[in-house]
Amino acid sequence: MRAEPGRYGAAGRPSSERWRIERLTGANPLWGSNGIAFGPDGRLYVAQYVAGRISAVDLGSGDVEVVVDLDGPVQSPDDLAFGADGSMYITDLTPGRVWRRAPDGAFTLVTDEVAVPNGIACVGDRVFVNEMRPGGRVLEVTPGAEPVVLADGLAMGNAMQLGPDGCLYYPHMLTGEVHRVPLGGGEPELVAEDVHAPVAVRFDRGGVLTVLSRGEEGIVTRIDLFGTGDRAVVPGEVSGMDNAAFDAENRMFVSSFATGGIAELAPDGRAREVVPTGLVGPFGVAVHRSGTVFTGDNYRLASLDDGEVSTRELLVFSHGVAADDRGRVHVTSQFGEVRSYEPDDRELTTRARDLSRPTGVAARADGSLVVAETGAGRVVALSEDDVLTVLAEGFDSPVDVAVDEQDRCFVTDERRGTVALIGGGGIAVVAEGLDAPQGIAALGEELFVVETGRRRLLAIDPATGEQRVEAQDLAVGLPPGTARPQPELFNCGLPGVPVPFAGVAAGADGSLYVSANGEGSVLRLRR
Missing domain, CATH: 2.120.10.30 (TolB, C-terminal domain)
Incomplete structure (x- = not known):
C-alpha cells in the first residue's frame, strides 16, 4: 500500500475561513534520502537523516513504507547495511551511535564510542563504520567485540564498501580522494585522487569502482581498477547525491541528501524517477x-x-x-x-x-x-x-x-x-x-x-x-x-x-x- 506522503500523512490538512489554501509543492513522500541498501526482502531501504526514520521502497511500484519511525531509539540515521543474518546495522550520526535492528525489529546498541559515524559496511557477520569528521577513523564494531581502529586520518569519511580485493574502500570528502584499507587494518592506500566531491564509494556487479559526487552537477566517476585502469566521468541528472546501490541486474539506484527521492541512474547519467524528490525542510x-x-x-x-x-x-x-x-x-x-x-x-x-x-x-x-x-x-x-x-x-x-x-x-x-x-x-x-x-x-x-x-x-x-x-x-x-x-x-x-x-x-x-x-x-x- 502506498503510504501517505510526508510525515503528517492525512493529519496535515490545513483549513481557513478567510483564505483559500493551496500547496505550491506536493508533500514529500520520502523525507530526505541518505544511505541506501537492499534488504533481504528485495526492497531498497533508505536512511533519512533529517526525518529521523528509515523507509523501505518497492522499486517496482515506488511505494514507500516507514519501517523505523522517528519516535524510536535512532535519532538521526545516516547510513545502513545488512548483516549475514538479515539484521540491519545503522549509523546514528548526531549522538554518535551504531545500532543493530534484528529481523524481529528489536534494537540493540552496538557502540556509542564513535564520533559522527557515517559510512557502514557489513562483511558476513563483521561490521565496519567510518567517521565523518576531519581526522576521522575506520573502525570494526562487530557486536560482542571491542571496537578496533583499522585506519585514521580520514578527511571526512562517508559511504564505503568492500572491494573485490577484500579491502574497504572509502572517500575523503575534503580532499577529493578514495582510499582503501585491509579488513585487518594497516596503512591506508590512496586509490584515486582528484575525484569530484566524493561522497560514496560503490562497486558495480562487474567490479568497477563507482564514486558519487555530492555536488550540484551530479557527477559519477567510474574507475576500472582491476582491469584497464581507465577512468570515466559522467555528469548526471541528480543533484546532491548521497549514496548508491546496485541491484542484481547491475542497475544503479541513487539517493539525494539535497532533494530526497530515489532515482535509477543510467550509465549515461540519465535519471528515471522511482520516488519523487521534494523539499527536505522547508524552513524560511x-x-x-x-x-x-x-x-x-x-x-x-x-x-x-x-x-x-x-x-x-x-x-x-x-x-x-x-x-x-x-x-x-x-x-x-x-x-x-x-x-x-x-x-x-x-x-x-x-x-x-x-x-x-x-x-x-x-x-x-x-x-x-x-x-x-x-x-x-x-x-x-x-x-x-x-x-x-x-x-x-x-x-x-x-x-x-x-x-x-x-x-x-x-x-x-x-x-x-x-x-x-x-x-x-x-x-x-x-x-x-x-x-x-x-x-x-x-x-x-x-x-x-x-x-x-x-x-x-x-x-x-x-x-x-x-x-x-x-x-x-x-x-x-x-x-x-x-x-x-x-x-x-x-x-x-x-x-x-x-x-x-x-x-x-x-x-x-x-x-x-x-x-x-x-x-x-x-x-x-x-x-
Whole structure:
C-alpha cells in the first residue's frame, strides 16, 4: 500500500475561513534520502537523516513504507547495511551511535564510542563504520567485540564498501580522494585522487569502482581498477547525491541528501524517477520581486516556479531567507553565516560569520539586514558594508524577524511565547501567551505569525495585541504525539540535526506563503 506522503500523512490538512489554501509543492513522500541498501526482502531501504526514520521502497511500484519511525531509539540515521543474518546495522550520526535492528525489529546498541559515524559496511557477520569528521577513523564494531581502529586520518569519511580485493574502500570528502584499507587494518592506500566531491564509494556487479559526487552537477566517476585502469566521468541528472546501490541486474539506484527521492541512474547519467524528490525542510520562505518563491531547504537554497522545485545553490544548513527591493536574496545558515545571493548571475557573498545559530532574517529600507541570532538570544543588524551591531538582547529563543512598512522591527521568541517590537526605547511585547511562535511577516498594519505549538497561523494587531486565527491544522513541526531530541551539535562539536523553523512571507499581491515543514511543502494563502 502506498503510504501517505510526508510525515503528517492525512493529519496535515490545513483549513481557513478567510483564505483559500493551496500547496505550491506536493508533500514529500520520502523525507530526505541518505544511505541506501537492499534488504533481504528485495526492497531498497533508505536512511533519512533529517526525518529521523528509515523507509523501505518497492522499486517496482515506488511505494514507500516507514519501517523505523522517528519516535524510536535512532535519532538521526545516516547510513545502513545488512548483516549475514538479515539484521540491519545503522549509523546514528548526531549522538554518535551504531545500532543493530534484528529481523524481529528489536534494537540493540552496538557502540556509542564513535564520533559522527557515517559510512557502514557489513562483511558476513563483521561490521565496519567510518567517521565523518576531519581526522576521522575506520573502525570494526562487530557486536560482542571491542571496537578496533583499522585506519585514521580520514578527511571526512562517508559511504564505503568492500572491494573485490577484500579491502574497504572509502572517500575523503575534503580532499577529493578514495582510499582503501585491509579488513585487518594497516596503512591506508590512496586509490584515486582528484575525484569530484566524493561522497560514496560503490562497486558495480562487474567490479568497477563507482564514486558519487555530492555536488550540484551530479557527477559519477567510474574507475576500472582491476582491469584497464581507465577512468570515466559522467555528469548526471541528480543533484546532491548521497549514496548508491546496485541491484542484481547491475542497475544503479541513487539517493539525494539535497532533494530526497530515489532515482535509477543510467550509465549515461540519465535519471528515471522511482520516488519523487521534494523539499527536505522547508524552513524560511521569501518572495522575490519577480514573484519567484525562495526557501531555505536545509541543504540548499531552493526556488519554486509553477509547482517545480529547483536547486539554486547547495548551501548546507540553510535556514532563514529574505528578499529585498534590489532583487537580492539573503540566507542564514546553522553554521553561523549570513549570505547574500544575486539570482540572475548566481553570485553568492558571505556577509557575516561565526554567529550563534542565526535563523530569521529581514531586509530594511536602507538595505541593511536584521537577523535573529537564536543561539545568542539577541537580534543583530548587518549594514550594507557588513558592520554588525546589536539591536536587542536578552531573549530566550528569538527565531524570526519582520520589518513593517514603517521600518519597525518585530521578533518572535519561541520559548517565551511572545512577539516583541524592538525600538529606541527597548523591547515592547505586543503579544504573549503564544505556543512556540516561529515565522513572522508584516502585511499592511498586521503581523502574521506561525504558532507551531498549536499548528496555526495568527494575525496580530501590533497596536492592540488583538489576535485572530487565520489558518489551522498546519503541517508544521513534528506530528502530534511524537517527540524527537534536537541536539544542536554533533558529539564532535559540528552542527547537528537541523532545528525546525516554519517561516511565513507576504507577497506583493497580499498572498501569504507558509513553510509546511512537517510535510515538506509550501502553502500559498489567498484571500
